[in-house]
Amino acid sequence: MGKRTRMRESTGPRSPGPTTPTRDTRTIRAKMVLLGSSGVGKSSLALRFSKDEFKGTLPTVGCAYFTQVVCLSDVTFHFEIWDTAGQEKYHSVTPLYYRGAHAALVVYDISKRESFIRAQMWLRELEKHYIPASTVMVLVGNKGDLSELCQVTLQEGHSLAVDRGLLFMETSAKSGNQVSELMLAIDRPLEGSR
Amino acid sequence: MAVYVHNKGIPWEVQQNGTLAPVDHLRNERSESPTPGLVVGTEPGAGQESAMFVHAQSFEDLTADSEPTTEPEPEGETVLGESAEEEALCLGAEQETQEEQQPEVEVEEERPENRSKEEDVCSEVWRSHRKHVFVLSEAGKPIYTRYGTEEALSSTMGVMMALVSVVEADKNIIRSIHADGYKVVFLRKTPLVLVGVSQTCQSDRELTRELQYIYYQIVSLLTLTQLNHIFQHKQNYDLRRLLAGSEHLTDNLLRLLDRDPGLLLSAVTCLPLASSTRDLVSSSLQAAKAKSLVFSILLAGDRLVTLVRKKDQYLHHMDLHLLFNLVGSSSSFREGEGWTPICLPKFNTAGFFHAHISYLEPASDLCLILVSTDREDFFNLSDCKRRFLERLSRRTAYQSLKEALKCPSYSVTQVGIPELRHFLYKSKSSGLYTSPELPLPYQSLEEQERLMGLYQYLHSRLHQPTRPLRSIYRCGETENLLAWVTSGFELYLCFSPLGTKAMAVAAVNKLLKWIRREEDRLFILSPMTY
Incomplete structure (x- = not known):
């Protein structure tokens, strides 16, 4: 983990490569989308990922887009992250965001049973929409810090993921626990598939 | 995706009848010393080219579509057959009538902004709120309440719907109920019913207008077409499902209605800026265009820096306020670039625009809104933003x-009228207003809202449909107020209580001269189109 550095790209999605030149690194551009019902912490995960911060957020309006550069020892990832709103009224536009995605994170809140059920609906929807096999799909149980209020056990999440052939991770955007591991878990197959 | 730009909507007619848009040959005759007799389009702050907004008779425009043909007369006032335009009420007469009705409640009005939801609806605190707003479906299902939870209020809302239905059964429409210091105002906007319960001294009309804002806020999230479709399909649909996560937008809009003079005046205020700088910002924005782009709006906090629009497309101030509200009450645009469908109901209630919303710099107050007709156009607009920023950064204008x-x-002392504490000046033809920062006595939230309440009162008197006034002077213990409306502008002034009426009248001229001198800085005089 120590080798990994974070940089924020401020100039927008089409900017040229990484600012720190490293020897013969590959650059991989990857579109990543966060899905899941309202209030499960998609924006917080995204914020933890991009700025390593946590703060209470208001519900996302529509969709938020940002870019993030991740440098591993031999690969540089340019992530284009689409953080979608979980609210039902925006569902008609979400196909725009997961279309062509290289990585899809389906997030639920371990302290809310309903969000787990919604997550399964998201998975079904993704399956319906020509998501290619190369897409890295991850089931994420967020709010791991609320383990005493847990309504969805680690085991349940795990078996659902195994069932569908997904990666699985329980994280906490609040404490930062397992978030970088989650990103690493995504990076590896992305690297392999391209 | 269909392109929803339409050209045959109602707002256009207003432009065409010629009474409101600046008349061509008059534009250059900007007199040095403006008088209340000014022609529309020449008052201080009037735009030099075509106006920037659709600015139908502002207030009337908003109420027109729902106004009954007969306006109920407020109690205690009789119409004595005056002509429509009545000249100022004099000092003494106005004095007491106002003071006694001032409700002195709000002893412990709490202000924590976000907690109002958990409140017990049977509690005294809940009852004592100055203004309640309820939204329900025609089946009587709760959709929104400002305080407390909707679940706890389902029977109350059922009663509200029953009241509406009973009156409608007699082929009549319920407008309002006045009782025990409360006003209950009803607004029926199929498929929704909105109810306001107020202890303030606002008129029914003002309250109805606020309900309209709430109605349009809901439409802006869903479009009227979708709303109708849902309820035609399933009459007892629970709309809260679709509005989930957006309640804070309505909460915030209600706060704005209590505090922001722009919503009262149907106008927008600008960031004071040298006109050369503003023009450069505008032209940079103008250059960063895309095919699907309809409006480019740059905001600084709650102030407009500039607005560039597609030729022949106008943005209604109400839609702009809804955009302001959206940006002001969301945090997600700070973290990345926002991309959201939004309906601008005064433009077209049937379709969505797609707005690209982002801050120019992470910690900056400058927020750029690019409104497009194409929902697939995100990267194009993102590129527009980049080009705008690049162009702007190359110039000193950005600095x-x-x-x-x-x-x-700015401070009111700049005007140089010692007794003047605060004012609102709206140029009718540009739909823009200017106002100094609130001086010391009005800086607390209570005092700010009290002053707004006074302005609201004056506004409702000026725009009283059966007996509109041209001017009104009101003496009070804590301040004296003068309001004046002409065909070109609307002016509200707040003076220290020691001032006199003669002095107030003299101040008007001085103030108008000052605004004329400063209009380059305070207004957008040359709006641009792509």
Whole structure:
């Protein structure tokens, strides 16, 4: 983990490569989308990922887009992250965001049973929409810090993921626990598939 | 995706009848010493080219579509057959009538902004709120309440719907109920019913207008077409499902209605900025265009820096306020670039625009809104933003703009009228207003809302449909107020209680001259189109 550095790209999605030149690194551009019902912490995960911060957020309006550069020892990832709103009224536009995605994170809140059920609906929807096999799909149980209020056990999440052939991770955007591991878990197959 | 730009909507007619848009040959005759007799389009702050907004008779425009043909007369006032335009009420007469009705409640009005939801609806605290707003479906299902939870209020809302239905059964429409110091105002906007319960001294009309804002807020999230479709399909649909996560937008809009003079005046205020700088910002924005782009709007906090629009497309101030509200009450645009469908109901209630919303810099107050007709156009607009920023950064204008952000308002002392504490000046033809920062006595939230309440009162008197006034002077213990409306502008002034009426009248001229001198800075005089 120590080798990994974070940089924020401020100039927008089409900017040229990484600012720190490293020897013969590959650059991989990857579109990543966060899905899941309202209030499960998609924006917080995204914020933890991009700025390593946590703060209470208001519900996302529509969709938020940002870019993030991740440098591993031999690969540089340019992530284009689409953080979608979980609210039902925006569902008609979400196909725009997961279309062509290289990585899809389906997030639920371990302290809310309903969000787990919604997550399964998201998975079904993704399956319906020509998501290619190369897409890295991850089931994420967020709010791991609320383990005493847990309504969805680690085991349940795990078996659902195994069932569908997904990666699985329980994280906490609040404490930062397992978030970088989650990103690493995504990076590896992305690297392999391209 | 269909393109929803339409050209045959109602707002256009207003432009065509010629009474409101600036008349061509008059535009250059900007007199040095404006008088109340000014022709529309020549008052201080009037735009030099075509106006920037659709600015139908502002207030009337908003109420027109729902106004009954007969306006109920407020109690205690009789119409004595005056002509429509009545000249100022004199000092003494106005004095007491106002003072006694001032409700002195709000002993412990709490202000924590976000907690109002958990409140017990049977408690005294809940009852004592100055203004309640309820939204329900025609089946009587709760959709929104400002305080407390909707679940707890389902029977109350059922009663509200029953009241509406009973009156409608007699082929009549319920407008309002006045009882025990409360006003209950009903607004029926199929498929929704909105109810306001107020202890303030606002008129029914003002309250109805606020309900309209709430109605349009809901439409802006869903479009009227979708709303109708849902309820035609399933009459007892629970709309809260679709509005989930957006309640804070309505909460915030209600706060704005209590505090922001722009919503009262149907106008927008600008960031004071040297006109050369503003023009450069505008032209940079104008250059960063895309095919699907309809409006480019740059905001600094709650102030407009500039607005560039597609030729022949106008943005209604109400839609702009809804955009302001959206940006002001969301945090997600700070973290990345926002991309959201939004309906601008005064433009077209049937379809969505797609707005690209982002801050120019992470910690900056400058927020750019690009409104497009194409929902697939995100990267194009993202590129527009990049081009705009690049162009702007190359010029010194960006520095001056950032400099101007440090003092987004001005002090009333600059005007040089010692007794003047505060004022609102709206140029009718540009739909823009200007106002200094609130001076010391009005800086607390209570005092700010009290002053707004006074302005609201004056506004409702000026625009009283059966007996509109041209001017009104009101003496009070804590301040004296003068309001004046002409065909070109609307002016509200607040003086120290020691001032006299003669002095107030003299101040008007001085103030108008000052605004004329400063209009380059305070208004957008040359709006641009792509």
